[in-house]
Amino acid sequence: MLIKERAFTSACFCFAVMFAPYLSSCSSTQEQAKDSSTVAAAAPSKLSPEEQKKVDDAAAEMEVGRNMAGRLIKFYGAYPDEKLVRYVNEVGALVGRYSDFPERRYMFEVYYSDEVNAFACPGGYILVSLGALKNASNEAELAHVLGHEIAHVGKKHMFNALAKMSADELKKTGDQATKFNDLPEEMKARKRPDPEESAVGSLVARYLTGNSAGLNIIQAARAGMSLITEKGLGANLEYEADREGTRYAINAGYNSRALINFLCRIETARGHNANYCMQKPKDTEKAVSTLDKTHPPIPDRILNIKEVLKAMKANAIVGAKGRKRYLAIKERIKGVTAEQEQENDKNDSAPDLGKD
Amino acid sequence: MNRITRVALWALAMHGLTAQADQFHYSNLVVGERAMGLGGAFTAVADDASALVYNPAGLGFALSNDLSGSANAFYQRKVTYKKTIGNQDFTEKSSGTLAPFFGGLQKLDNVMPGLAVAFGLFANDSELKDQNDTIENYGSLERFHRTANVRGSTTGIGFAAAKRVLGNLSIGAGLSYLMIDELTQEYQDVKYKSGLTCVPVASASRPNWPVCTGNGFVDQAFLEQNTRFHLGSTAMEFNLGAQLATGSWSFGLTTKIRKLITDKLEYAVDSRTNIGGASALDNVLHFSTTPMNAQFTNQNIKDPLKTLPSEIRGGVAWFPSSTLLWTFDTIHYTAAISDNYHRDAVTNFATGAEYYITPSIPIRAGLFTNYDARPKVQDGKSGQPDHIDYMGYSLFGGWVQPNSQVAGGVVLQTGSGKAQKTGDATIQSVEALSYTFAISATHSF
Numbered sequence: 113m114l115i116k117e118r119a120f121t122s123a124c125f126c127f128a129v130m131f132a133p134y135l136s137s138c139s140s141t142q143e144q145a146k147d148s149s150t151v152a153a154a155a156p157s158k159l160s161p162e163e164q165k166k167v168d169d170a171a172a173e174m175e176v177g178r179n180m181a182g183r184l185i186k187f188y189g190a191y192p193d194e195k196l197v198r199y200v201n202e203v204g205a206l207v208g209r210y211s212d213f214p215e216r217r218y219m220f221e222v223y224y225s226d227e228v229n230a231f232a233c234p235g236g237y238i239l240v241s242l243g244a245l246k247n248a249s250n251e252a253e254l255a256h257v258l259g260h261e262i263a264h265v266g267k268k269h270m271f272n273a274l275a276k277m278s279a280d281e282l283k284k285t286g287d288q289a290t291k292f293n294d295l296p297e298e299m300k301a302r303k304r305p306d307p308e309e310s311a312v313g314s315l316v317a318r319y320l321t322g323n324s325a326g327l328n329i330i331q332a333a334r335a336g337m338s339l340i341t342e343k344g345l346g347a348n349l350e351y352e353a354d355r356e357g358t359r360y361a362i363n364a365g366y367n368s369r370a371l372i373n374f375l376c377r378i379e380t381a382r383g384h385n386a387n388y389c390m391q392k393p394k395d396t397e398k399a400v401s402t403l404d405k406t407h408p409p410i411p412d413r414i415l416n417i418k419e420v421l422k423a424m425k426a427n428a429i430v431g432a433k434g435r436k437r438y439l440a441i442k443e444r445i446k447g448v449t450a451e452q453e454q455e456n457d458k459n460d461s462a463p464d465l466g467k468d
Numbered sequence: 469m470n471r472i473t474r475v476a477l478w479a480l481a482m483h484g485l486t487a488q489a490d491q492f493h494y495s496n497l498v499v500g501e502r503a504m505g506l507g508g509a510f511t512a513v514a515d516d517a518s519a520l521v522y523n524p525a526g527l528g529f530a531l532s533n534d535l536s537g538s539a540n541a542f543y544q545r546k547v548t549y550k551k552t553i554g555n556q557d558f559t560e561k562s563s564g565t566l567a568p569f570f571g572g573l574q575k576l577d578n579v580m581p582g583l584a585v586a587f588g589l590f591a592n593d594s595e596l597k598d599q600n601d602t603i604e605n606y607g608s609l610e611r612f613h614r615t616a617n618v619r620g621s622t623t624g625i626g627f628a629a630a631k632r633v634l635g636n637l638s639i640g641a642g643l644s645y646l647m648i649d650e651l652t653q654e655y656q657d658v659k660y661k662s663g664l665t666c667v668p669v670a671s672a673s674r675p676n677w678p679v680c681t682g683n684g685f686v687d688q689a690f691l692e693q694n695t696r697f698h699l700g701s702t703a704m705e706f707n708l709g710a711q712l713a714t715g716s717w718s719f720g721l722t723t724k725i726r727k728l729i730t731d732k733l734e735y736a737v738d739s740r741t742n743i744g745g746a747s748a749l750d751n752v753l754h755f756s757t758t759p760m761n762a763q764f765t766n767q768n769i770k771d772p773l774k775t776l777p778s779e780i781r782g783g784v785a786w787f788p789s790s791t792l793l794w795t796f797d798t799i800h801y802t803a804a805i806s807d808n809y810h811r812d813a814v815t816n817f818a819t820g821a822e823y824y825i826t827p828s829i830p831i832r833a834g835l836f837t838n839y840d841a842r843p844k845v846q847d848g849k850s851g852q853p854d855h856i857d858y859m860g861y862s863l864f865g866g867w868v869q870p871n872s873q874v875a876g877g878v879v880l881q882t883g884s885g886k887a888q889k890t891g892d893a894t895i896q897s898v899e900a901l902s903y904t905f906a907i908s909a910t911h912s913f
Contacts, residue, residue, distance in 0.1 A: 297711040298636035301787035305827035307868040330870030
């Protein structure tokens with residue numbers, strides 16, 4: 113009898129450990145949902161169907177975003193400099209507070225890639241590349257970049273795009289994220305079919321993890337990876353993120369032209385002259401980077417940004433660049449040379465806004 | 469030999485230690501979520517945490533990080549010795565304890581491409597036997613009552629690592645700590661009828677043996693005996709494996725070497741009897757009675773196992789499509805012979821198939837042998853141990869969801885063989901049946 117009890121106890125322990133990820137996932141999701149005041153702070157004990165849907169959507173948004181961020185970090189690798197990441201979080205949190213969504217919680221991470229880019233995953237998970245940090249010459253530029261991503265998150269660009277897709281579209285789109293889905297040739301034979309998430313499965317998953325029953329989280333995250341790295345969200349949403357992000361960064365007290373400078377520096381690094389970024393391009397260049405594939409051409413984006421600056425009368429706004437603070441922290445990034453900084457300095461001044 | 473004589477001899481044979489856990493079959497339990505369904509034919513796949521048991525090299529081809537667990541929810545075995553008590557069959561039943569497998573797999577491609585590690589807790593065997601036999605007023609027996617409680621398990625805990633070295637070739641190694649624990653406690657209460665006439669016959673070899681014209685003793689003979697038998701051994705298991713993937717085929721080869729660390733057997737008998745001995749000659753049972761004899765023995769036997777069998781597994785797997793898998797394994801165990809345990813070399817076979825009816829519902833079926841490592845029972849000898857060969861069948865269904873899957877099913881084993889349960893040269897046919905209901909769950913992350 114004692115043996116049976118022992119065996120039963122050890123089996124229970126094994127299963128408890130096995131389901132620990134579910135349980136921890138459950139608690140963290142719930143905590144994060146509570147942090148989002150749009151969802152839980154106003155939630156009474158008994159929710160109406162509409163309120164319940166909001167709570168479910170918020171939970172699903174967090175789950176999809178967390179899954180996507182995990183995949184990105186797994187693929188690229190996280191940059192392991194605590195101080196640098198803390199700094200990026202401080203700047204991002206400040207811009208977030210001056211955005212249209214100050215109640216949201218944003219989590220920033222730096223990933224290993226020399227490509228200039230940043231990713232906004234649903235739920236507030238924002239990843240900025242090492243290349244983007246190297247490309248920026250001051251804190252204001254970083255703030256504008258993060259503002260752009262905050263706008264994507266706050267406006268739920270990604271999540272809404274995924275929620276609109278049918279199950280088939282999600283699957284098809286997810287399969288197109290080749291960079292993340294491709295298995296080595298010798299392992300392809302072992303791949304089993306991608307499972308369908310059934311209604312019962314959703315219910316169980318919801319019970320265990322607090323997921324939304326309305327969205328297949330894994331399929332959505334896979335599709336999200338395709339959007340974020342291959343197809344993009346579409347020019348209109350990128351323009352909107354540029355406009356809104358610029359506004360948030362300016363409201364936070366940063367220099368108004370920082371995003372233009374940041375984008376122009378990408379073009380000059382490619383060998384274009386300083387005015388290239390300010391002109392309407394004659395021919396569409398072949399997309400070479402993830403940024404090109406998922407965003408409109410830089411000159412078009414700058415034209416769009418200039419409109420919002422004009423509307424805000426940004427010429428009259430004196431904003432901070434935060435150059436000293438930024439350079440001090442930028443020194444922590446390996447591979448940033450004094451020459452590169454001098455090159456950045458040269459490109460720290462885009463043509464005047466008044467010229468157009 | 470007449471029936472009554474055989475019953476009496478059977479009862480006497482039971483005076484020795486008869487109930488033991490099974491150290492002679494190597495596939496009593498099949499572990500691992502997918503492996504259970506495939507009948508244990510997993511050497512060329514082994515891309516989950518159960519690679520520790522089947523082939524550590526399989527870790528190099530793992531597709532995801534996993535935490536998985538399985539448990540035999542219900543296990544029972546019934547061994548029937550045909551026509552053992554006269555024309556009646558004698559049956560031994562045993563059940564299984566909850567024998568869990570719990571393991572985790574972590575891919576470490578970010579540390580080194582193609583590198584993966586796993587840990588696991590597994591049970592190779594687990595058995596509980598509560599035997600209670602009573603025979604009353606049968607021939608010369610007035611009463612025979614035996615209770616035997618057996619607890620036996622072989623449990624391992626270990627870790628394994630593998631690395632793909634040439635893209636399609638993975639090399640893996642595992643190290644496990646094995647714990648073999650067998651405890652048998654047996655109580656016997658035997659009383660023979662009295663009042664029969666016996667004529668003492670003196671001879672050089674048996675000066676004090678009376679010869680009875682009937683079956684029984686002049687004075688009432690009895691035996692009360694408590695026996696305790698505890699085998700406790702530990703060992704290290706070294707596992708080295710390779711797996712080669714070519715197109716839709718995969719080949720696996722692994723070898724396990726086990727080295728005993730501790731090995732001891734405690735044997736204690738506390739008995740009170742006036743039975744001196746017995747033999748059956750010319751269809752007449754010959755007993756000797758002695759004055760009241762109380763005995764207490766407590767022995768520690770060193771190196772009862774002496775050695776453990778090594779294992780070589782070879783397997784092939786065919787993945788014709790993403791919904792179909794076929795596997796085949798050959799598993800050879802070397803002989804391991806000691807004074808107390810005689811285990812011959814054994815070769816088992818296993819084959820299995822997996823088919824996804826829908827992307828979320830796989831069905832797995834397997835077929836395997838579980839041959840007895842004890843020598844075959846031969847005519848003309850007596851006191852030979854049982855020899856029972858099993859054929860196993862497994863059928864499992866799964867339910868796969870993103871990031872998790874559960875499976876459940878049954879493993880059935882039917883056995884047939886020979887035994888000498890009466891202690892003399894008579895051979896009985898044996899039929900056996902065991903069934904296991906198992907459940908498992910895996911979480912991928």
